[in-house]
Amino acid sequence: MSPSPTPTRRWIALTGLLVAEAMNLLDSTITTVAAPVIRAGLYGTASDTQWIAAAYTLPFAVALVPGGRLGDIHGRRRLFVIGVCGFLLASTACTAAPTMTALLAARVVQGCFAGLVVPQTIGLIRAAFDGPALGRALSLIGPVMGLTAVAGPVLGGLITHADLAGLSWRAVFLVNVPLGLLTLVCARFLDEDRPARRPGLDVPGFLLSGAVAAAFVIPTINGGTSWVLLAAGFLGAAVLAAHVRRRGASGRDPVFEPSLFHDRGFPAALASSVLYFAVSTGVVFTVVLHVEDGLHRSVLASSLTVLPFSAGLAVSSLLAGQLLLPRTGPGLMFAGIVLLAAGLVWGVAVPSWLPAALGVSGLGGGLVTVPFFAVALSRVRPHETGSAAGLLNAVQQLGGTFGVAVLGGAYLGTRSLTAPFVVSLALGTALTLSVALMLGARAGGTAHSHAPCDCAPG
Known part of the structure; x- marks a missing residue:
């Protein structure tokens, strides 16, 4: 599809x-901090606290890869609008839920529709923009994904504490209504987008990818780890990879484009995404757990403690996208990792300065997310867009779940932030290596014969 006719239309569409x-x-x-209040309000059980989040994240993670492919098949704008409408209705059902069972059912529906929406955004952006404007538009994805991943607990805690209009926790879900309506208004300015050739439907691949995502997410729901399920997840991933190769070799369309993995930079990007979101989401979760469970302080106190992380990420994302990245190039990610680690070290060394230390880590996070998504998407071709978006978002969800499980478990085992922060530093070391591989593949121009697009400055 050609870009929208006027810059105003394009930027309105991008906003949506x-x-x-x-x-x-x-x-x-967003329910991380509010979950105990929700459980009490609906007379739920102790295990319901974990399921309030998991009932959303599990179907969300499962639906992302198939959702990206369905956009390729039926049109990304169409799937986007259907997904937003379904998500709005499910959010309204969450707000009005009379029982815990009703809430969890509505959360499952929310997650399914979210899995239809999110994979379409990258393709729709690439359909609306070209040239340098495409780079600027794509550079906004990283800050949005990074900031929302860590801002949820802050916003959920503040909304619950404020008890808006006497709604208590129900306002946490009601906030989606104005956001969804704004999205639908902006969606009027979107052009339909789909590949030149409509791919086929890979039902076995859909089922396999869903089973793999579930095998990785389910073991962490109750705060434990099922090594049998995790092993099944890795085995399932190998089976899925073989299925995709075999289906592609036979001329049939698999659930995602196997050509993405011909360039070693994309697998390195997936690994980087898992590691970064494991650290950022896991750190915020363990700090909230420490403040509320370890220090026995309020929901508001935990929200304010992690607020500097979100604020730092927002500030550095803006600076990176508008000023730093065009001048330094994607190597800016290494400076971000150093700042992220420095904040964690400071938080362990001087616990009384924990909010300020988290602010430093947040500044580092913003320097990572902006160039990361630009580089990860720089070599993705139009027919690979749906698959790339689905996979990148899926591994973000899996990374966040992994971080909550591993870092949360380290905290619960010691009742100290030292252990989870040390684990985070180890994950940061692995992140440095995976980023180096991603940038090395980009510089070497591996596998893909097309030139990188303008979405990776520097």
């Missing part, structure tokens, strides 16, 4: 896409 992405990702973490 970014708001939708933020709205859907926000619901992955």
Whole structure:
């Protein structure tokens, strides 16, 4: 599709896409702080606290890869609008839920529709923009994804504490209504987008990808780890990879484009995404757990403690996209990792300065997310867009779940932030290596014969 006719239309459309992405990702973490209040209000059990989040994140993670492919088949704008409408209705049902069972059922529906919405945004952005404007538009995805991943607990805690209009926790879900309506208004300025050739439907691949995502997410729901399920997840991933190769070799369309993995930079990008979101989401979760469970302080106190992380990420994302990245190039990610680690070290060394230390880590996070998504998407071709978007978002969800499980478990085992922060530093070391591989593949121009697009400055 050709770009929209006027710059105004394009930027209005982009606003709607970014708001939708933020709205859907926000619901992955917005109940982190509010969950105990929700459980008490609906007379739920102790295990319901974990399921309030998991009932959303599990179907969300499962639906992302098939959702990206369905956009390729039926049109990305169409799937985007259907997904937003369904998400709005499910959010309204969450707000009005009379019982815990009703709430969890509505959360499952929310997650399914979110899995239709999020994979479409990258393709729709690439359909609306070209040239340098495409780079500027794509550079906004990283800050939105990074900020919403860590802002959920802050926003959920503040909304619950404020008890808006006497709604208590119900306002946490009601906030989606104005965001969703704004998205639908902006969606009027979107052009339909789909590949030149409509791919086929890979039902076995859909089922396999869903089973793999579930095998990785389910073991962490109750705060434990099922090594049998995790092993099944890795085995399932190998089976899925073989299925995709075999189906592609036979001329049939698999659930995602195997050509993405011909360039070693994309697998390195997936690994980087898992590691970064494991650290950022896991750190915020363990700090909230420490403040509320360890220090026995209020929901508001935990929200204010992690607020500097979100604020730092927002500030550095803006600076990186508008000023730093065009001048330094994607190597800016290494400076971000150093700042992220420095904040964690400071938080362990001087616990009384924990909010300020988290602010430093947040500044580092923003320097990572902006160039990361630009580089990860720089070599993705039009027919690969749906698959790339679905996979990148899926591994973000899996990374966040992994971080909550591993870092949360480290905290619960010691009742100290030292252990989870040390684990985070180890994950940061692995992140440095995976980023180096991603940038090395980009510089070497591996596998793909086409030139990188303008979405990776520097």
